[in-house]
């Protein structure tokens with residue numbers, strides 16, 4: 001141990017520093033709370049008594065030398081640098097705090113929430129780990145219904161009744177369980193599908209669900225609401241509804257917006273048609289109302305659902321869905337200006 005200490009004493013004697021951070025590194029190495037000298041002192045305690053005297057003296061020499069060295073090095077530096085001192089001009093303003101940015105998914109979600117809030121929709125949420133009833137059966141998708149295959153599902157292995165929700169439509173059912181009409185709510189949230197990841201698909205993405213239930217709600221109300229929404233979000237004023245199928249709505253439709261054909265990108269993303277599909281919708285199937293304890297003779301309603309990633313990709317011309325989850329600062333920083 002004496003040899004080791006002597007080696008350190010030599011090292012301390014030879015140390016020369018010209019910069020503050022070098023001195024600080026030296027200080028941490030030798031006299032820091034996890035430094036060499038601390039650890040030598042704890043080894044010292046385990047030594048046989050007959051060695052303690054010599055080693056103790058050597059250790060004290062090392063400690064004093066290192067402490068003195070740091071003190072002198074700092075004094076030298078201060079003398080060299082003069083009036084400004086080693087820390088520079090202490091009256092200068094602090095370094096500015098960088099402006100952060102919201103994630104584009106949050107930006108688009110907030111925009112959607114804002115647009116629907118203005119016409120009286122509340123925001124509701126539900127669990128990401130769902131049971132079969134709320135994700136499928138109550139939505140008119142009984143066991144063995146072929147339409148269950150439309151959405152590849154992650155099941156919880158230990159309990160096949162539980163799954164990661166495949167859509168936010170599950171929140172419709174939960175909301176109707178707990179609220180009486182009139183109902184006007186949107187439910188943003190994360191959903192999961194057992195799909196291969198590619199530029200256009202991901203196993204985790206986000207949706208916003210909409211639900212409106214009251215007496216005398218009609219398909220015309222649905223269309224008008226969606227037209228208002230697309231005008232507000234995209235600034236586009238032409239939509240069309242194409243007949244489609246969803247088990248939970250009847251009739252069902254797919255909503256397209258007229259994007260235009262002004263640029264080459266417009267041609268590419270609309271495949272030369274000018275039209276882009278943005279969501280599914282329809283009149284809530286009477287069975288779904290019944291399953292949630294609402295009288296379908298008295299009430300009608302509409303529902304719609306859209307993918308947030310898809311809308312963000314259109315709004316900000318993002319070519320690959322994977323970019324949302326890579327957290328590349330260069331990508332995220334582009335959204336600094338958007339609140």
Ligand code: DAH
Pocket residue numbers: 166167168169209210246248249279280281282303304305306
């Ligand atoms: N749940 C559907 C999906 O994930 C989207 C959807 C379509 C929701 C039609 C609805 C609706 O509420 O009426 O593909």
